[in-house]
Amino acid sequence: MSKKYLPLVATIAVFLALFLVGGSMYRNFLSTLVLGNILADNAFIIIAAIGATFVILSGGIDLSIGSMIGFVGVCMAVLDRMGWHPLATAAVMICFGILYGALQGFIIDYCDIQPFIVTLAGLFLLRGLCFMVTLDSVPIRHDFVDLYASAKIPLPGRGVLRSSAIVMLAALALAIFIAHFTRFGNNVYAIGGDKESARLMGVNVRRTTIGIYAIGGFYSALAGVVYALYTSSGYPLAGSTLELSAIAAVVLGGTLLTGGVGMVAGTLFGGMILGLISTLIIFHGSLNSAWIMISSGVLLFAFIVLHRFLVSSFDLRGTS
Amino acid sequence: MPVWLKAIVQSRAVWPVLALVLILIVAGSVSPNFFEIRIVEGRLFGNLIDILYRAVPTALVALGMAVVIGTRGIDLSVGSIIAIVGAVIVWRIKMGDPHITILFSALAAGILCGMWNGFLVSALRIQPIIATLILMVAGRGIGMLINQLYGGTDPSFESALLQWMSTGSIWLIPTRLILAAGIFLALWLLIRRTALGLFIESVGGNAAASNLAGVKAGLIIFVAYVLSGLLSAWAGVIMTADTHTSDPVSVALYIELDAILAVVIGGGSLAGGRIYLGMTVIGALVIQALTTATLISGLPPEYNLIIKALVVLSVLFLQSANARKAIGSLVSRRAS
Amino acid sequence: MNATAIDKPRVEMRSIGKSFPGVRALSNVDFTLYPGEVHALLGENGAGKSTLIKILTGALNRDAGEIRLDGKAVNFNSTGEAQAHGISTVYQEVNLIPAMSVTKNLTLGPSRDALGVISWGKARKRAREKLSRLKLNIDTEQPVGSFSVAVQQLVAIAHALDDDTSVLVLDEPTASLDAQETATLFAIIRDLKARGMAIVFITHFLDQVYEISDRISVLRNGNLVGTHMASEISRQDLISEMIGRELGEVEATLAHKAESGPGKQKLVARDLGRKRTLKPFDLTLHAGEVVGLAGLLGSGRTEMTKLVFGAIRSDSGELHVDGQDMSGATPRRSLASGIAFCPEDRKAEGLVGDLSIRENIMLSMQAKRGWLRQLPRREQEKIAGEMIRALGIATPDAEKPVRQLSGGNQQKVVLARALASNPGILLLDEPTRGIDVGAHAEIITLIRKLCNEGMALLVASSELDEIVAASDRVAVLRDREKVGEIDGADINRDNIIRMIAGDDSGQH
Structure with missing residues (x-):
């Protein structure tokens, strides 16, 4: 087995271990019901994290994720009040997300500025736009929301796959296809592995960078749509600091923050680990959300150190 | 263009100061009493004082950030450090420590956080942005946990000493x-009157060359993060005393972004190698003046975020070689 | 070979000129390339080889001259355009993505359909085809980084070779290959040549030049020294062309040499070495003595200075300075014990570009004093001022960022830093690289002056005449091994060249 799969294996191992720990502590934990709920409750984070995976694979970072989720949410809600069909709004918002991401990617490559700073400005801008749209929490009342909430596919056992989870899995399939079966995906890995080499090997770095952040924008906007439909409301503060969870999910999913190594599928498990932790803590009752943050921090630390030593000991950066 | 004008235009101080003046002028024209300073209850009041007053926490954090950025690093965990410091203060107060001890415990907590970051970056050689992300994610949780040490039901407190330090005044001045x-002066002396500043800038500018020149790059980087932790802790003391409570979840949210922004507005490059302490303070003042001006002009405070974003983007755009070239050729084409 | 002379050239570069700020990288260089020939391009670092290649492959734009491809004038604005015209390059540092599999690497490249779906089955087949042309049979699903550098090199060649590639540029392809691997590579080069490929081969291994190439061009300081049939130029003449240089002014300093005999031993290295870097060597430096390090590019000159300074950690032998054991010392400790070092690559290892001249000069001295005891500003200015005067650094004041200085002045700043730390032993790696003739003579004079004041100096240089002019003793390196020393009156060009070329049976 190639060493580069080691982080992914570690991710799945951690996921299974947490799941078994939960099973040994609580009677009803090891069930498709819990699994289905975790998938549905964390669908928007995982969707956003899938987009972030592309960005991080290329050696970049996208801080505008949380604000995008909030902005899409308030737009969905306000346009709903104006009588738009949620699906029409969703289509418009997703197009907006793609364009916004592409713009960020263009600025990053053209001005040669760290992605961190550009997407930070992106974060401010979108959050500000949220407040321009509305300052209140606005409900989404369209019938489609009820349809969305009730649609489900039964799983073996008592569990069900809710619409959010279905959308998430479809988004994941699309991402796996893009990342692993297109030239674009191949280029993403190359830029993350070594941007200068990639350029010398003939990869169009600007076009690819724009594409990467456009994909990031697409997935954050999609996450915003799912979040809005899931909570059936839009709130201008929604999604604050969600970019951190998304980045954490990507890292826990075995993608190196330095870029170039990782798999999109890992992000699903990374997001599920975060979901499992909160579920476990909620099951426990006496623990609170402090432990969610601390345990994600500790796991993050463990994975970052693991990656650090993988890179240096297995010489993934080459011998020349 | 005359030489003196050229010198002014090319000075790195000119744009941030110009921006600050411009914001103040716009604010003054919108609100006629903007520049008025009154004395109320033995303390100066007025918009200008208010800008200085409110800019203090951001400025302190930004100064630490400037030092870290000087080493070609970044510290994302400053907000979390403030959360932890706040929780430590309330916890020790509930435990009945003398308040002067509490002040030192709070600063020690910040130093400890800085040491953790410094250890990750200099000893484990983890990229700064990644290394400090860990504390950024976990820090607020740690703060909440500390709040639980005393039950966590009532995180509010009274402390004459700390509140005097934050909201009190000496003669007329807050x-x-x-x-x-005083802290600025001390930091300035530390950076400019010892060789620390030279070492930090040389490590940030070219770590390999610094090592060959005999500078202990690892130690210097470590010290930079400790300084950042300490300065954040001071900001934490001020913010916690101001609100009389510890609220790890939402205290100092996005302060790391404001601090980085202040450094960038002050002319610091994220590529490291230079520390501009004075300009960083100007940067923090620009951010606060923007916020205050937005408020006064009657715009909803939330617009502040958009204005900030536009400021960042235009600053970055002006700094980018590619964009400059494009603008330059556009201008010269116009002229010819 | 006669066939090529009749053929039309595939590439003609005429009167190529290129300047960078402060440096004239190429002037008036002609270079032709025929189909089915291997054309070796030789020269020391900074001679202009890579600039010439980059102009050919579209990575740089030329300032003057013209390029003809099959008789038609061409202008390449990017490597992509050159590739589209059949000119491909394999760079010195293998440019592949180590973490990606061989197949994925070979699938990378300019492509019109970025969103195009990849069928990995087909891609794998194509990758195997490409590799089989180079007789390489490896598991294409393994990451490139897991293979030896030799295999990576071949994969890089496979990536560069398209169906319509007619010109292949190989930049130091054998730098990290062993004999066996080199032989494999040469077999492939011969095969490509037989199929009519025009190949540019850059290397610093003379044996390989004679083994594989048909013609040889030598560049020095941005000028073409000559183009020869490989069969018609002797090894010694070739070395002479590469590293010889007339230096009338400098030779005058010869007279001042050896005013006093060498003093006491300052530094003794025994069996100091490091695997794959430099074979264990012995070296002694005396007070008031200049030891020159001569050898071709890649022979281990830089490595020797760095091993002595501790910038490269040794894995064998010991080092004593003034009787004190300094084996395994860090640069910091070396400095503290009075060794100073001026690295060859000033930009990467010497200067902090954003800092001022004064700050750069003070750095080592301050590091020695520790961070708390900052030298008073007035003192700093005094020392910086003295150094600027003594070394003749051309600048209006000491506060100018070093980045803005010319190459020669930058070099002097590096030297000033070393001198300001008041060393007893000074290690100089290429102290005159890339600087004009005037400054060149000044630095040689300075070296002699320091020596006469009792300093021990080790000077590595690619300029043979400089070594001859400055040294009391010369250590000669060949292929990462110290092969001998030449003393006193025996120091002359011919003796050194003979030893470098390897027919020095009598010397030692």
């Missing part, structure tokens, strides 16, 4: 301004 000026 104490926090005097203390901040």
Whole structure:
């Protein structure tokens, strides 16, 4: 087995271990019901994290994720009040997300500025736009929301796959296809592995960078749509600091923050680990959300150190 | 263009100061009483004082950030450090420590956080942005946990000492301004009157060359993060005393972004190698003046975010070689 | 070979000129390339080889001259355009993505359909085809980084070779290959040549030049020294062309040499070495003595200075300075014990570009004093001022960022830093690289002056005449091994060249 799969294996191992720990502590934990709920409750984070995976694979970072989720949410809600069909709004918002991401990617490559700073400005801008749209929490009342909430596919056992989870899995399939079966995906890995080499090997770095952040924008906007439909409301503060969870999910999913190594599928498990932790803590009752943050921090630390030593000991950066 | 004009235009101080003046002029024209300064209850009041007063926490954090950025690093965990410091203060107060001890415990907590970051970056050689992300994610949780040490039901407190340091005044001047000026001076002396500043800038500018020149790059980087932790802790003391409570979840949210922004507005490059302490303070003032001006002009405070974003983007755009070239050729084409 | 002379050239570069700020990288260089020939391009670092290649492959734009491809004038604005015209390059540092599999690497490249779906089955087949042309049979699903550098090199060649590639540029392809691997590579080069490929081969291994190439061009300081049939130029003449240089002014300093005999031993290295870097060597430096390090590019000159300074950690032998054991010392400790070092690559290892001249000069001295005891500003200015005067650094004041200085002045700043730390032993790696003739003579004079004041100096240089002019003793390196020393009156060009070329049976 190639060493580069080691982080992914570690991710799945951690996921299974947490799941078994939960099973040994609580009677009803090891069930498709819990699994289905975790998938549905964390669908928007995982969707956003899938987009972030592309960005991080290329050696970049996208801080505008949380604000995008909030902005899409308030737009969905306000346009709903104006009588738009949620699906029409969703289509418009997703197009907006793609364009916004592409713009960020263009600025990053053209001005040669760290992605961190550009997407930070992106974060401010979108959050500000949220407040321009509305300052209140606005409900989404369209019938489609009820349809969305009730649609489900039964799983073996008592569990069900809710619409959010279905959308998430479809988004994941699309991402796996893009990342692993297109030239674009191949280029993403190359830029993350070594941007200068990639350029010398003939990869169009600007076009690819724009594409990467456009994909990031697409997935954050999609996450915003799912979040809005899931909570059936839009709130201008929604999604604050969600970019951190998304980045954490990507890292826990075995993608190196330095870029170039990782798999999109890992992000699903990374997001599920975060979901499992909160579920476990909620099951426990006496623990609170402090432990969610601390345990994600500790796991993050463990994975970052693991990656650090993988890179240096297995010489993934080459011998020349 | 005459030489003196050229010198002014090319000076790195000119744009941030110009921006600050411009914001103040716009604010003054919108609100006629903007520049008025009154004395109320033995303390100066007025918009200008208010800008200085409110800019103190951001400025302190930004100064630490400037030092870290000087080493070609970044510290994302400053907000979390403030959360932890706040929780430590309330916890020790509930435990009945003398308040002067509490002040030192709070600063020690910040130093400890800085040491953790410094250890990750200099000893484990983890990229700064990644290394400090860990504490950024976990820090607020740690703060909440500390709040639980005393039950966590009532995180509010009273402390004459700490509140005097934050919201009190000496003669007419707010104490926090005097203390901040003292800290700035101390930091300036540390950076510019010892060789620390030279070492930090040389490590940030070219770590390999610095090592060959005999500079202990690892130690220097470590010290930079400790300084950042300490300065964040001071900001934490001020913010916690101001609100009389510890609220790890939402205290100082996005302060790391404001601090980085202040450094960038002050002319610091994220590529490291230079520390501009004075300009960083100007940067923090620009951010606060923007916020205050937005408020006064009657715009909803939330617009502040958009204005900030536009400021960042235009600053970055002006700094980018590619964009400059494009603008330059556009201008010269016009002229010819 | 006669066939090529009749053929039309595939590439003609005429009167190529290129300047960078402060440096004239190429002037008036002609270079032709025929189909089915291997054309070796030789020269020391900074001679202009890579600039010439980059102009050919579209990575740089030329300032003057013209390029003809099959008789038609061409202008390449990017490597992509050159590739589209059949000119491909394999760079010195293998440019592949180590973490990606061989197949994925070979699938990378300019492509019109970025969103195009990849069928990995087909891609794998194509990758195997490409590799089989180079007789390489490896598991294409393994990451490139897991293979030896030799295999990576071949994969890089496979990536560069398209169906319509007619010109292949190989930049130091054998730098990290062993004999066996080199032989494999040469077999492939011969095969490509037989199929009519025009190949540019850059290397510093003379044996390989004679083994594989048909013609040889030598560049020095941005000028073409000559183009020869490989069969018609002797090894010694070739070395002479590469590293010889007339230096009338400098030779005058010869007279001042050896005013006093060498003093006491300052530095003794025994069996100091490091695997794959430099074979264990012995070296002694005396007070008031200049030891020159001569050898071709890649022979281990830089490595020797760095091993002595501790910038490269040794894995064998010991080092004593003034009787004190300094084996395994860090640069910091070396400095503290009075060794100073001026690295060859000033930009990467010497200067902090954003800092001022004064700050750069003070750095080592301050590091020695520790961070708390900052030298008073007035003192700093005094020392910086003295150094600027003594070394003749051309600048209006000491506060100018070093980045803005010319190459020669930058070099002097590096030297000033070393001198300001008041060393007893000074290690100089290429102290005159890339600087004009005037400054060149000044630095040689300075070296002699320091020596006469009792300093021990080790000077590595690619300029043979400089070594001859400055040294009391010369250590000669060949292929990462110290092969001998030449003393006193025996120091002359011919003796050194003979030893470098390897027919020095009598010397030692």
